[in-house]
Amino acid sequence: MKLSALLSAITGRLIVSCQASEGHALRHTGTLARVARAAADGRAAAIRCGGVGGVADVTAVAEAVDVPVIGLTKSGREGVFITPTVEAARSVAATPAAVVALDGTARPRPDGSALRDGIAAVHELGKLAMADVSTAAEGIAAADAGADLVATTLSGYTPNSRRTEGPDLALVGELAAALPEVPIVAEGRYHAPEQAAEAIRAGAASVVVGTAITDPTWITRSFAEAVTTAGGEHVGR
Numbered sequence: 552m553k554l555s556a557l558l559s560a561i562t563g564r565l566i567v568s569c570q571a572s573e574g575h576a577l578r579h580t581g582t583l584a585r586v587a588r589a590a591a592d593g594r595a596a597a598i599r600c601g602g603v604g605g606v607a608d609v610t611a612v613a614e615a616v617d618v619p620v621i622g623l624t625k626s627g628r629e630g631v632f633i634t635p636t637v638e639a640a641r642s643v644a645a646t647p648a649a650v651v652a653l654d655g656t657a658r659p660r661p662d663g664s665a666l667r668d669g670i671a672a673v674h675e676l677g678k679l680a681m682a683d684v685s686t687a688a689e690g691i692a693a694a695d696a697g698a699d700l701v702a703t704t705l706s707g708y709t710p711n712s713r714r715t716e717g718p719d720l721a722l723v724g725e726l727a728a729a730l731p732e733v734p735i736v737a738e739g740r741y742h743a744p745e746q747a748a749e750a751i752r753a754g755a756a757s758v759v760v761g762t763a764i765t766d767p768t769w770i771t772r773s774f775a776e777a778v779t780t781a782g783g784e785h786v787g788r
């Protein structure tokens with residue numbers, strides 16, 4: 552898929568991330584493919600998927616939905632863990648995913664490669680590359696390395712990034728101003744529709760929402776906590 556075709560599908564629209572970590576009740580490829588279908592039925596413009604489920608999840612989701620898929624692999628939680636090697640980038644690019652998401656920070660990669668190498672491997676297989684960054688400087692470097700899209704995914708998850716409780720809307724604005732030619736994707740801790748709308752107003756081409764839509768354990772916990780707190784107040788009256 553060409554970048555222009557992807558952009559006509561996702562610009563000004565919502566992307567849903569359908570991933571589940573090891574041990575999560577939804578950590579099942581077929582189940583996540585169903586979750587992706589439900590999100591597409593709700594008008595998600597694209598699905599981001601893979602994670603610890605790797606290329607099996609990406610392939611199953613791509614078969615289940617008729618919107619573009621952004622694929623990634625995840626290994627570990629330390630240092631570079633999103634599509635961390637050239638081999639991982641190549642394996643995701645070989646699936647039906649239209650876009651490969653990969654760590655776009657300047658930290659050392661497990662295989663000693665540079666971001667530019669991973670992006671080149673993705674492009675060789677005719678796919679688009681989304682760089683997941685944590686700061687504006689990383690986004691600028693990622694665009695220079697050939698990234699087709701830059702996403703704020705890693706803000707709050709690297710030692711040198713801001714740790715906002717909610718989404719890092721400021722980073723969206725900074726990237727949009729610094730890279731007017733590059734589509735910026737807002738991602739990470741968007742927990743309410745109004746926050747997602749705010750990201751578009753801040754200059755994002757598109758917004759990725761994961762946990763708040765596709766993690767029923769997280770959603771339940773937030774309701775349960777609210778109810779328990781009210782219950783405690785009630786008992787204390």
Ligand SMILES: CC(=O)N[C@H](C=O)[C@@H](O)[C@H](O)[C@H](O)COP(=O)(O)O
Pocket residue numbers: 568570623633704705708738739740741759760761762763
């Ligand atoms: C930091 C990291 O590993 N982010 C991952 C990237 O693919 C996913 O675990 C997130 O769910 C995704 O970025 C969407 O964000 P949120 O779930 O906050 O809406």
